Amino acid sequence: MLTERLGCIESVAASAYTVPTDRPEGDGTLTWDATTLVLVQVRCDGQVGTGWTYGSPACVEVVNGLLRPLLVGRGPLDTGAAWSAMVQALRNVGRPGIGGMALSAVDCALWDLKARLLGVPLHRLLGAVHQSVPLYGSGGFTTYDDDELVAALTGWTAQGLTRVKIKVGESWGGRPDRDLARAARCRDVVGADIELFVDANGGYDAGQAVRMAGAFDELDVGWFEEPVSSDDLAGLATVRARSRADVTAGEYGYDLAYLARMARSGAVDCLQADVTRCGGITELLRVAAAAAGCGLDVSGHCAPHQHVAALAAVPNLRHLEWFHDHVRIETLLFAGALAPVRGGLVPSDDRPGHGLAWRPDVAEEFRVG
Numbered sequence: 314m315l316t317e318r319l320g321c322i323e324s325v326a327a328s329a330y331t332v333p334t335d336r337p338e339g340d341g342t343l344t345w346d347a348t349t350l351v352l353v354q355v356r357c358d359g360q361v362g363t364g365w366t367y368g369s370p371a372c373v374e375v376v377n378g379l380l381r382p383l384l385v386g387r388g389p390l391d392t393g394a395a396w397s398a399m400v401q402a403l404r405n406v407g408r409p410g411i412g413g414m415a416l417s418a419v420d421c422a423l424w425d426l427k428a429r430l431l432g433v434p435l436h437r438l439l440g441a442v443h444q445s446v447p448l449y450g451s452g453g454f455t456t457y458d459d460d461e462l463v464a465a466l467t468g469w470t471a472q473g474l475t476r477v478k479i480k481v482g483e484s485w486g487g488r489p490d491r492d493l494a495r496a497a498r499c500r501d502v503v504g505a506d507i508e509l510f511v512d513a514n515g516g517y518d519a520g521q522a523v524r525m526a527g528a529f530d531e532l533d534v535g536w537f538e539e540p541v542s543s544d545d546l547a548g549l550a551t552v553r554a555r556s557r558a559d560v561t562a563g564e565y566g567y568d569l570a571y572l573a574r575m576a577r578s579g580a581v582d583c584l585q586a587d588v589t590r591c592g593g594i595t596e597l598l599r600v601a602a603a604a605a606g607c608g609l610d611v612s613g614h615c616a617p618h619q620h621v622a623a624l625a626a627v628p629n630l631r632h633l634e635w636f637h638d639h640v641r642i643e644t645l646l647f648a649g650a651l652a653p654v655r656g657g658l659v660p661s662d663d664r665p666g667h668g669l670a671w672r673p674d675v676a677e678e679f680r681v682g
């Protein structure tokens with residue numbers, strides 16, 4: 314039997330790497346100049362499964378201290394049992410936030426390990442529905458000047474992307490005129506045939522968001538992400554009722570219950586989910602099913618290379634965020650990173666697992682934990 318030929322999980326190790334941004338980055342409600350990737354590597358029978366999240370280096374302690382003892386010695390194929398054991402262990406530590414990110418990175422690593430042990434690409438193991446995962450270019454930070462904004466937009470369209478997203482809601486909604494001027498500039502630069510998205514990261518209140526939605530409608534903005542806080546489902550629903558653009562949220566969802574509640578509430582037109590936060594591939598597939606039950610599509614948030622295999626297996630997939638910051642980091646720190654093809658990412662059929670290989674030699678200078 315296959316399970317008798319396979320050994321047990323031999324080791325689980327987390328580490329953290331802080332990479333400076335190429336220029337200051339900011340959205341409606343936060344600015345930053347570095348991003349931390351937390352890496353999890355799981356070993357069995359000479360194979361290494363790799364998963365990651367973007368979060369605090371404190372995730373390393375959760376993985377190495379709390380989760381590792383539950384996993385070493387387990388059979389590597391039972392990702393579901395490992396996931397359930399981890400969720401139970403996180404009860405008093407807290408599932409949302411750092412706990413959820415640690416869980417997500419480990420779950421993604423376990424899925425990658427399983428695919429490598431079976432010698433199949435991860436999207437084939439999961440049951441691919443889509444040959445290509447549609448992308449949208451994302452970044453367009455509020456901290457960019459006009460030249461930087463134009464360079465970002467033209468960079469994405471030159472890559473063949475047909476959807477672009479910029480940040481608005483600058484200074485918690487304190488710069489509405491600049492938000493609109495930047496959005497208008499985007500429409501001028503990309504032309505009428507490119508889909509234009511905006512993301513306020515919860516920077517507006519509901520009344521202001523409704524007024525902004527009317528102005529964004531004039532620019533044919535098709536996607537208005539977190540016009541108000543994603544915790545304000547009533548506010549999201551109010552904006553949704555008054556906006557021609559799709560209203561979306563979900564990137565801060567750390568479990569199925571949160572995301573299923575949002576899907577059921579009527580607050581969003583498309584449910585966003587982040588496989589590096591929501592509980593890994595195991596939970597992402599359940600989230601997608603819950604969204605499908607409400608008639609909603611799913612859009613993947615950030616970390617494109619951690620999403621692509623799983624989203625290829627989601628029937629109700631809308632698209633995936635090709636986020637500048639994470640594209641840059643994943644292309645730097647992994648061999649085998651993908652480039653867009655005809656506006657989408659095509660998971661590799663030539664390599665087992667997710668097809669990426671960590672580059673410890675490159676990463677070492679960024680190591681923080």
Ligand SMILES: [Mg+2]
Pocket residue numbers: 512514538539564
């Ligand atoms: Mg967002």
